[in-house]
Amino acid sequence: MNNFRFHVYTDVRFGKGQVECLEELIAPFGRNVLMVYGGGSIKKNGLYDKVKTLLAGYNVFELGGVEPNPKITSVREGVAICKKEQIDVVLAVGGGSTIDASKAIAGGACYDGDPWDLVVDSSKIGKVLPIVTILTLAATGSEMNKNAVISNMETNEKLGTSSHYFKPQASICDPEYLYSLPAKQTAAGTADIMSHIFEQYFQKESGAYISDRFAESLLKACIKYCPIALQEPDNYEARANLMWASTQALNGLLSSGKGGAWTCHPIEHELSAYYDVTHGEGLAIVTPRWMRHILSDSTVEKFAEYGRNVWDIQEEDVYKCANMAIDATEQFFKDCGIPMTLREIGIDDSKIDLMAEDTIKYNNLDQAYVALNKEDVAQILRDSL
Ligand code: NZQ
Numbered sequence: 188m189n190n191f192r193f194h195v196y197t198d199v200r201f202g203k204g205q206v207e208c209l210e211e212l213i214a215p216f217g218r219n220v221l222m223v224y225g226g227g228s229i230k231k232n233g234l235y236d237k238v239k240t241l242l243a244g245y246n247v248f249e250l251g252g253v254e255p256n257p258k259i260t261s262v263r264e265g266v267a268i269c270k271k272e273q274i275d276v277v278l279a280v281g282g283g284s285t286i287d288a289s290k291a292i293a294g295g296a297c298y299d300g301d302p303w304d305l306v307v308d309s310s311k312i313g314k315v316l317p318i319v320t321i322l323t324l325a326a327t328g329s330e331m332n333k334n335a336v337i338s339n340m341e342t343n344e345k346l347g348t349s350s351h352y353f354k355p356q357a358s359i360c361d362p363e364y365l366y367s368l369p370a371k372q373t374a375a376g377t378a379d380i381m382s383h384i385f386e387q388y389f390q391k392e393s394g395a396y397i398s399d400r401f402a403e404s405l406l407k408a409c410i411k412y413c414p415i416a417l418q419e420p421d422n423y424e425a426r427a428n429l430m431w432a433s434t435q436a437l438n439g440l441l442s443s444g445k446g447g448a449w450t451c452h453p454i455e456h457e458l459s460a461y462y463d464v465t466h467g468e469g470l471a472i473v474t475p476r477w478m479r480h481i482l483s484d485s486t487v488e489k490f491a492e493y494g495r496n497v498w499d500i501q502e503e504d505v506y507k508c509a510n511m512a513i514d515a516t517e518q519f520f521k522d523c524g525i526p527m528t529l530r531e532i533g534i535d536d537s538k539i540d541l542m543a544e545d546t547i548k549y550n551n552l553d554q555a556y557v558a559l560n561k562e563d564v565a566q567i568l569r570d571s572l
């Protein structure tokens with residue numbers, strides 16, 4: 188098991204009605220609040236009004252309209268408000284895009300240059316404004332982690348940045364806020380959670396037994412509860428387990444004692460950078476193709492372990508077991524209603540070489556579970572068409 192640091196200070200308030208804690212969580216940081224939200228889902232489900240009521244005694248400034256795959260232009264707008272209004276705390280109300288934009292805004296507010304600098308070079312992230320979140324989509328884990336992913340459509344770049352300071356001070360996670368999610372987002376969110384787990388589970392270090400068993404239990408939760416949430420959007424047990432799975436999947440727990448570069452996320456980020464696709468859908472499409480591409484004598488035992496422990500496959504031939512597990516993964520995404528080819532989400536073969544080149548340029552795929560070069564990535568993308 189590798190050395191690791193596990194230090195997450197986010198105060199998580201999980202469950203029904205936890206939004207009532209909002210004022211208590213905001214109060215220590217000051218009176219001037221920047222409330223950041225997306226395209227309007229929180230106005231439709233009543234959360235916007237609830238927050239305004241709970242913070243009636245505060246100076247609440249607003250930045251609405253943050254896009255999925257949040258853009259640097261929205262971040263710049265938020266930074267300008269923070270600087271002009273002397274904001275004390277950034278309150279993100281929404282999914283990963285809103286939370287990630289809020290992190291970049293909180294960093295940009297304490298930085299003299301263009302906030303895009305902080306995306307390109309995380310070492311420039313120093314002090315940031317405190318961040319509090321109210322999560323409305325189970326997917327990214329942004330509610331309890333140090334990452335922010337921001338897009339610049341002028342340059343076709345979607346880049347992740349990361350800082351210990353970006354971890355939210357507090358996050359309210361009420362599964363009832365997931366009831367209004369469209370099926371598409373429930374499914375894509377689950378694929379994202381599962382991909383985060385795969386990225387950490389399929390790594391070279393094999394001695395991190397605890398992390399791997401946690402990973403398998405979270406995968407089983409996704410497989411059990413996503414179909415239920417799709418059938419019954421207001422099933423509390425299903426929503427609660429998916430929500431907690433998303434938080435645990437990417438807060439440092441599963442990578443404890445492990446390490447190495449990720450693969451499907453870097454590839455998906457290029458799909459989003461060029462075509463602005465839904466993150467979880469891009470991941471679901473690429474994942475089984477990546478798994479088949481890297482299946483070999485050196486990885487087959489791990490894939491068979493995944494098949495036995497997650498899918499309960501009782502097959503002694505390791506290759507058969509591994510292939511059955513990969514097929515089950517692909518079928519699961521399909522059954523959740525996710526389009527499973529790039530063409531279905533509007534991507535043809537015209538930019539494959541460009542996207543493969545950028546995947547290698549911006550990421551260290553030579554340090555992934557199985558090292559990939561540009562040709563490998565291009566092949567995985569072609570297999571995904
Ligand atoms: O914008 P609104 O109107 O709120 O609608 C959103 C949006 O259209 C909607 N939605 C969210 N909660 C809802 C809801 N609709 C109805 N009811 C609700 N309760 O869902 C749509 C997607 O929202 P978004 O925030 O974009 O989704 P998600 O949480 O999947 O975030 C995706 C972004 O996070 C990045 C992705 O790359 C992408 O940019 N990631 C962030 C990570 C992190 N911070 O650690 C890691 C991930 O791997 C990922 O890269």
Ligand code: ZN
Nearest residue numbers: 327379382383
């Ligand atoms: Zn993701």
